[in-house]
Amino acid sequence: xxxxxxxxxxxxxxxxxxxxxxxxxxxxxxxxxxxxxxxxxxxxxxxxxxxxxxxxxxxxxxxxxxxxxxxxxxxxxxxxxxxxxxxxxxxxxxxxxxxxxxxxxxxxxxxxxxxxxxxxxxxxxxxxxxxxxxxxxxxxxxxxxxxxxxxxxxxxxxxxxxxxxxxxxxxxxxxxxxxxxxxxxxxxxxxxxxxxxxxxxxxxxxxxxxxxxxxxxxxxxxxxxxxxxxxxxxxxxxxxxxxxxxxxxxxxxxxxxxxxxxxxxxxxxxxxxxxxxxxxxxxxxxxxxxxxxxxxxxxxxxxxxxxxxxxxxxxxxxxxxxxxxxxxxxxxx
Numbered sequence: 001x002x003x004x005x006x007x008x009x010x011x012x013x014x015x016x017x018x019x020x021x022x023x024x025x026x027x028x029x030x031x032x033x034x035x036x037x038x039x040x041x042x043x044x045x046x047x048x049x050x051x052x053x054x055x056x057x058x059x060x061x062x063x064x065x066x067x068x069x070x071x072x073x074x075x076x077x078x079x080x081x082x083x084x085x086x087x088x089x090x091x092x093x094x095x096x097x098x099x100x101x102x103x104x105x106x107x108x109x110x111x112x113x114x115x116x117x118x119x120x121x122x123x124x125x126x127x128x129x130x131x132x133x134x135x136x137x138x139x140x141x142x143x144x145x146x147x148x149x150x151x152x153x154x155x156x157x158x159x160x161x162x163x164x165x166x167x168x169x170x171x172x173x174x175x176x177x178x179x180x181x182x183x184x185x186x187x188x189x190x191x192x193x194x195x196x197x198x199x200x201x202x203x204x205x206x207x208x209x210x211x212x213x214x215x216x217x218x219x220x221x222x223x224x225x226x227x228x229x230x231x232x233x234x235x236x237x238x239x240x241x242x243x244x245x246x247x248x249x250x251x252x253x254x255x256x257x258x259x260x261x262x263x264x265x266x267x268x269x270x271x272x273x274x275x276x277x278x279x280x281x282x283x284x285x286x287x288x289x290x291x292x293x294x295x296x297x298x299x300x301x302x303x304x305x306x307x308x309x310x311x312x313x314x315x316x317x318x319x320x321x322x323x324x325x326x327x328x329x330x331x332x333x
Contacts, residue, residue: 003084005107006098008114010091015121017094018059018071025089026078039255042066044077047284057125064255065285136209143210144193147184150177151195157181162200167233168323169240172219174232183232185215185252188263196232196252204231212252214259220247226268227304228261228295229276229318230254230288237322238276247271254278254288258295265299273301278317288317 014021019033032043033053042051042063050064059071066077075086091097101107157164157171161181164171175182183196185206194210196217206212217232219239225246227238235250247268251260257275265273275296278288289305296303306321 002098002101002107005101005111005114006091006096007087008111008118010087010094010096012114012118012121013094013096014071014090015058016056019053019056021090021093022053022059022071022074024093025075028078044074045284047287050287057121064287064291139209140193140211143207144191146207147192147195147210151175151182151184153177154182163198163202163233166202167237167319169233169236172236172239173217183217183250183252185210185217187211187215188266190218190267198232206252212256214256214263215252216256216260216263217250217252218247219250220244222268222271223247224271226264226271226273227276228257228264228273228301230257230278231317231319233319234276234278234317237319241318241322241325254291257291258298261295261299261301265301273299275301275303276318277303277305279305281316 022028022033023030026043028043031037031040032051033056035053035055038052040051041047042065045063045066047063047065052062054060054062059074060068061071061074062068069077072083072086072090075081075089076083079086079089081089101110154175154177157174157176159171161171161176161179163181164174171181173184175184177197179200181198183198184192185194185196187193194206194212194215196204196206198204217235219235223246225242227235227246227248229235229238229248229250230253232250232252235248239246239248247264249260249264251257261273261275275292277292280286280288289303292303295301306316306318
């Protein structure tokens with residue numbers, strides 16, 4: 001009981017301080033313990049674009065390669081130590097010493113006190129999380145309400161926009177506002193919820209506070225073959241290469257593939273579903289392919305990879321394949 005009480009005391013004291021604890025104990029940077037940062041290099045496995053620190057309450061972190069856990073778990077990974085050693089390191093940082101109890105009654109009283117305080121903290125955290133989620137939904141709804149007005153004030157995209165010229169693509173379903181291309185993004189139920197803006201140089205960003213999870217841009221009507229891919233240019237390339245006889249869902253990023261594949265399956269239950277993966281050979285563990293395989297497994301879809309004779313230090317996708325083949329029709333797979 002004494003060992004468990006010591007651990008509980010350390011957990012209680014560490015709550016809300018895991019950002020500073022992990023910086024001191026593991027040498028993590030401000031960015032690596034900042035809940036506002038997303039998809040940054042993982043301090044443990046080194047994988048690019050896959051780690052985030054979610055909150056300082058329990059030190060919750062998430063990596064798409066090496067997993068997730070609390071602050072103790074991250075210390076164990078970073079320091080290659082066991083749980084008791086991780087607890088000791090946190091205790092030393094917080095100045096908590098093991099203390100003897102005169103009898104079992106005193107230990108039980110301490111255990112009860114800690115349990116009550118931890119339950120109170122959990123209740124407050126849940127209340128705060130519910131309020132935060134409600135505020136997030138409110139902001140997302142406000143953004144969704146703005147999108148039709150933004151599109152109404154925009155013009156059809158110029159076919160000579162530098163991004164379209166570079167990709168050798170027509171402005172399928174695109175609008176333009178100044179020098180920015182506008183891609184309409186939809187959520188489940190095909191509800192218009194956000195916009196992706198593309199600069200002439202190809203940089204992409206969405207409306208601040210808008211819904212980003214599980215959003216897509218759709219090409220084509222109902223069809224036997226349905227593709228799910230990452231970006232607008234890849235989706236447009238697939239659509240044109242199959243003579244516009246397919247339906248394509250561009251998922252606005254690899255981390256949306258699984259959610260959008262589920263939507264595509266629901267909207268096209270009798271169609272053949274194919275995840276057209278980016279082949280990220282330039283990144284550890286090929287996240288484009290691994291996310292595509294995950295989406296395929298959850299939806300019973302097939303996976304298709306682009307094949308190019310020449311390799312690229314930036315990986316390849318079906319937009320690259322379209323450019324390499326001159327945009328010629330290659331038929332369905």
